[in-house]
Amino acid sequence: MHRIALLTAVSVAAAVIASAPGAAGAGHAWFTSWAQSQDGRADEPVTGRSLRMITHLSQGGDAVRVRFQNTFGTGPLTIGHATAGPSAGGAAVSGVRDLTFAGRSAVTIPAGGEVWSDEARIATRPDSDLAVSMSVEGTAVPGRHGAALRDNYLTAPGSGDHTADGSGGAFTSTVGSTYVVSAVDVHNTALKGTVVPFGSSVVDGIGSTNCGPGCTQLGANRRWTDDLARRIVAESPPSAQLAVANAGVSGTTSARSCPGMPPSVAGLDASSRLDRDVLALHGVTAVVYYYGTNDLAYGCDAATILDSYRSVFRRLRAAGIAVYVTPSTPRPGYGDQANLARHGIALFVQRWNTCGGACSGVVDFDEVLKDPLKPNGILPAYDNGDGIHANAAGQQALADFVSLPMLTRSGPVLHTMG
Numbered sequence: 001m002h003r004i005a006l007l008t009a010v011s012v013a014a015a016v017i018a019s020a021p022g023a024a025g026a027g028h029a030w031f032t033s034w035a036q037s038q039d040g041r042a043d044e045p046v047t048g049r050s051l052r053m054i055t056h057l058s059q060g061g062d063a064v065r066v067r068f069q070n071t072f073g074t075g076p077l078t079i080g081h082a083t084a085g086p087s088a089g090g091a092a093v094s095g096v097r098d099l100t101f102a103g104r105s106a107v108t109i110p111a112g113g114e115v116w117s118d119e120a121r122i123a124t125r126p127d128s129d130l131a132v133s134m135s136v137e138g139t140a141v142p143g144r145h146g147a148a149l150r151d152n153y154l155t156a157p158g159s160g161d162h163t164a165d166g167s168g169g170a171f172t173s174t175v176g177s178t179y180v181v182s183a184v185d186v187h188n189t190a191l192k193g194t195v196v197p198f199g200s201s202v203v204d205g206i207g208s209t210n211c212g213p214g215c216t217q218l219g220a221n222r223r224w225t226d227d228l229a230r231r232i233v234a235e236s237p238p239s240a241q242l243a244v245a246n247a248g249v250s251g252t253t254s255a256r257s258c259p260g261m262p263p264s265v266a267g268l269d270a271s272s273r274l275d276r277d278v279l280a281l282h283g284v285t286a287v288v289y290y291y292g293t294n295d296l297a298y299g300c301d302a303a304t305i306l307d308s309y310r311s312v313f314r315r316l317r318a319a320g321i322a323v324y325v326t327p328s329t330p331r332p333g334y335g336d337q338a339n340l341a342r343h344g345i346a347l348f349v350q351r352w353n354t355c356g357g358a359c360s361g362v363v364d365f366d367e368v369l370k371d372p373l374k375p376n377g378i379l380p381a382y383d384n385g386d387g388i389h390a391n392a393a394g395q396q397a398l399a400d401f402v403s404l405p406m407l408t409r410s411g412p413v414l415h416t417m418g
Helices: 002-019 224-235 270-279 293-297 302-318 336-353 365-369 392-401 404-408
Strands: 030-035 050-057 064-069 077-086 097-099 107-109 114-116 128-137 143-145 152-154 173-175 181-187 194-199 284-290 322-325 374-378
Touching: 030 050, 030 194, 050 181, 064 077, 064 107, 064 128, 107 114, 128 181, 194 224, 194 270, 224 392, 224 404, 270 284, 270 302, 284 302, 293 302, 293 336, 302 322, 302 336, 365 392
Parallel strands: 194 284, 284 322
Antiparallel strands: 030 181, 050 128, 050 152, 064 114, 064 181, 077 097, 077 107, 077 128, 152 173
16 A cells, blocks of 8 residues: 555656656647636545546647646546547547556646646647546545536546547536546647737636527636637737637636725635636736736735736736736726726836836726727627626637737746647
8 A cells, every 4th residue: 555655656756746847858749738726625525436538629739648636636637547638529529549648548637736637649720629537436525627617527537547439428427517637738840839828817708608688598608808819820920829728717807906806716816816717828928917806806905916017017027928918997896096096007017018117918807898989888789798707709809919020029938838
């Protein structure tokens, strides 16, 4: 028993080292093509069952590798077997391939830890779904991303290893979260970088499933970040292709603490998440920073919010990553003080179109979403119904507003991995 535990511990360490930023030599081309940042843990334990998580790739390649996280797990998570393959719809998979960890099929991830798989030679395409499956041995409470905005799949408790199943028949339960899997890299020598939208629910995609009265499109991948990725594939030349990896977590703030912040988002502020959810991804050349609406709603003033902006921007720019910032967008619950603070943030961001030299540029989503007749509210045609989040039409409008040449000019890739 002690020998098995030691081997799995060594396996985790070796896989983490092999994937650490800056570890690879020149000539490699790994880029994070999909991400969903962990924001908590599952509501109930998982016991002896298989999980099948569906990821949506912004770009394809000739190989993949997958990040498995136990950031918010309550104890060790043992994966007995893991696979990946192109999704065939629902829980079905075509061309299932084994995933390994430093050459081993099993791995134990300690609470708070993570591991990247070895590369698997799986060919993928842009705007396509990759299914990642794992069998969980024993009982664990896995970490998760709460707003998958699609169904993911689980087998019955105690059903064992179904990760190699091409059919989805054994996966009889669905969940609206993404368990354990938090990023997928693709190997593609033609890509020039990865863009990471970083923020709260407006990045996470809340509202994107609303396609009009009586219309819901769960699993359609209509976040503005997904729409942006499709624009890049369709409109950018081969010499300017970028991946997009979403790092949104609903309810979070830029500032570390605000007076009305709920305990559920403590420790999920931008600075606390930055290393794990942005800097640990691969090929990152640019961040689109969309934070501030919750800070204002939770009672932070403009000075506190702007201090957090400057701190995060310094760390990103020190890593050679361009930072494009959007002013805080409208929210109907804001009082006069919050709207004055929102105006102050906008002035900071728009100064010289570079946050007064603190950022690389501006993506003014406030101009896209605001109602010109009531500028402290969202244009009705884009309103999800809560006055805060954009519906599918608004998500597309946001994506259409982003300058693709601006993103392409973001500079050399620093985090290419082998």
